[in-house]
Amino acid sequence: MEKDQTLKKGLLPRHVQFIALAGMIGTGIFKGSSDTLNIAGPSVVIAYLLGGLLLFIVMTALAEMAIVYPNLNVQHLVYKAFGFHISFIVGWLYWINWIVVTVVEILAAGSFLKYWFPTVPLWLLSLLCMVLIIGMNLFQVKYYGEIEFWFAGIKIFALIAFILLGFGILFGIIPSNIDDPFSNYTAHGGFFPYGIGGMLSAFLVVMFSYGGAELIGVAVTETKDAEKVLPKVIKGTMWRVILFYMLPILIICGLMPWNQVTGEDSPFVQVLSITGLPGAAHIMNFVLITAVLSAANSGIYATSRTLYSMAQSGEAPKRFLKISKQGIPINCITVTAICILFGVFLAYMTPDRVISYLMTIPGFTIILLWTSICLAQLKLRSQYKEKPYFQVKWFPYTTIVATVSLLVIFFSFIFNKKNMIGSTVCLVILALLTIFSFMNKNRKEQSDKNNKDMVESP
Numbered sequence: 001m002e003k004d005q006t007l008k009k010g011l012l013p014r015h016v017q018f019i020a021l022a023g024m025i026g027t028g029i030f031k032g033s034s035d036t037l038n039i040a041g042p043s044v045v046i047a048y049l050l051g052g053l054l055l056f057i058v059m060t061a062l063a064e065m066a067i068v069y070p071n072l073n074v075q076h077l078v079y080k081a082f083g084f085h086i087s088f089i090v091g092w093l094y095w096i097n098w099i100v101v102t103v104v105e106i107l108a109a110g111s112f113l114k115y116w117f118p119t120v121p122l123w124l125l126s127l128l129c130m131v132l133i134i135g136m137n138l139f140q141v142k143y144y145g146e147i148e149f150w151f152a153g154i155k156i157f158a159l160i161a162f163i164l165l166g167f168g169i170l171f172g173i174i175p176s177n178i179d180d181p182f183s184n185y186t187a188h189g190g191f192f193p194y195g196i197g198g199m200l201s202a203f204l205v206v207m208f209s210y211g212g213a214e215l216i217g218v219a220v221t222e223t224k225d226a227e228k229v230l231p232k233v234i235k236g237t238m239w240r241v242i243l244f245y246m247l248p249i250l251i252i253c254g255l256m257p258w259n260q261v262t263g264e265d266s267p268f269v270q271v272l273s274i275t276g277l278p279g280a281a282h283i284m285n286f287v288l289i290t291a292v293l294s295a296a297n298s299g300i301y302a303t304s305r306t307l308y309s310m311a312q313s314g315e316a317p318k319r320f321l322k323i324s325k326q327g328i329p330i331n332c333i334t335v336t337a338i339c340i341l342f343g344v345f346l347a348y349m350t351p352d353r354v355i356s357y358l359m360t361i362p363g364f365t366i367i368l369l370w371t372s373i374c375l376a377q378l379k380l381r382s383q384y385k386e387k388p389y390f391q392v393k394w395f396p397y398t399t400i401v402a403t404v405s406l407l408v409i410f411f412s413f414i415f416n417k418k419n420m421i422g423s424t425v426c427l428v429i430l431a432l433l434t435i436f437s438f439m440n441k442n443r444k445e446q447s448d449k450n451n452k453d454m455v456e457s458p
Contacts, residue, residue, distance in 0.1 A: 029209055033209075033248075033261075034261045034262070034266070035202075035205050036202040039194070040194060041189060041192065041253075041259075042185055042191045042258055043194075044206075045245075047200070047202045052210070054405055057392065057401075057402040058373050058402060060391075060392045060393075061402075062074065062373050064377065064392055065376065068388050073305075073309055074369075074373065075091045075309040078376050084315070087313065088436070089434060090368070090372045091306060091309070091310045091315055092310070093368060093429070093433060094369050097361070098299045099336065100361050100365075102296050103343030104343075104362070106126050106293075106296050106340060107126050109289050110122045110126030110128075112285055112288045112289045112292065113125040115269065116285070121348070123348035129296070130340050137304070148301075155287055155290060155294060158284065158291070162268060166248070169255060170255065182254060201416070203363075203409050206363075209245065210366070252268070266284075266288050300333065303339075304328070304329050307332040308320055315440065361422055364413065364426040365426070377399055414426075
């Protein structure tokens with residue numbers, strides 16, 4: 001029985017590297033960048049940089065704990081630090097987060113397909129994308145890792161090509177229809193068109209964009225030589241932020257006025273459309289579809305493994321411990337598929353606004369998850385039997401600064417009237433999970449007591 005309830009360690013170092021990348025590079029940059037540009041203008045690059053610094057601290061804290069406790073993922077670490085209630089809330093919050101993110105990615109894939117099939121409804125295109133992604137997650141984890149490796153490879157190659165092409169146009173090396181691109185940085189209200197407040201307001205979508213990097217903390221229990229792999233992945237976090245977020249945004253702001261970003265198509269496709277380069281927009285649209293499908297692929301992995309982990313600790317029903325012959329948590333994936341189907345139904349009901357509404361929720365949940373990772377490190381550091389070779393520098397000050405910064409961002413959005421719908425949904429979910437944590441705690445204690453009595457009875 002024990003063997004049937006164990007996930008297979010089929011992920012190689014390159015798989016983990018690209019799973020972290022795949023989670024970070026999706027709708028947040030390819031679709032969400034239009035929202036952040038409309039909120040903050042060119043100054044949004046500073047928000048991406050500051051968010052990247054917070055991400056680096058959180059990821060370093062996570063890697064440090066993963067080295068000290070090599071067989072524990074994020075969910076287990078929070079449980080070890082704070083016990084059942086906080087672990088229950090964080091686990092289910094993370095699961096809800098990735099359900100929403102996966103729905104957003106699949107809907108985004110459908111919206112990009114509409115570039116070629118404008119008469120086909122969004123919900124039908126999204127449904128076809130959903131079937132494809134669910135099918136991919138039914139393979140053994142090593143095949144999932146391999147598919148994700150190539151998926152992520154395509155979008156990384158495309159982003160690098162976009163950056164090289166963009167800088168070539170900006171500096172006049174590649175001829176285009178754009179005159180004096182550098183004027184776009186200072187025209188149309190300047191670099192800070194909405195002031196510092198506008199830049200800070202973009203943080204919620206920025207957090208949504210970076211959410212997914214912590215996936216390596218979920219994948220750690222299925223990773224070979226995790227304690228050697230994680231530090232290498234973490235050390236590359238900052239250059240990935242600069243390469244895949246800041247440079248593309250700077251290029252978009254240079255090649256077109258930021259206030260002409262519509263949000264109907266990806267800003268990347270818009271930019272390539274106005275350059276006059278033949279076929280470039282179509283190629284980029286294909287890349288965007290693979291990119292968001294890749295992020296959705298990561299999302300289904302995250303939701304299924306988080307649910308499995310919670311079932312192990314008694315925070316979710318034991319039926320989610322069922323493992324298929326391929327070594328995957330089959331019941332967890334089935335529930336995820338049903339939830340995504342509901343998201344596709346939302347696209348049927350409100351096709352125009354559904355993506356924008358849904359994108360506000362993961363920003364909140366990611367901030368809470370990152371905060372719990374920082375707090376767990378602050379709590380567990382004193383319990384280490386020996387200090388790991390890879391650890392957060394200037395501890396505890398860096399972790400405290402990250403925690404305070406995340407909480408300030410969280411509360412600033414809770415009390416912002418513009419985020420009323422997202423704030424209300426998030427707070428209601430948080431309240432319900434708190435109530436359910438006490439209900440399940442009592443149920444779990446009763447179940448443990450009954451099992452103990454059965455074992456002790458003659």
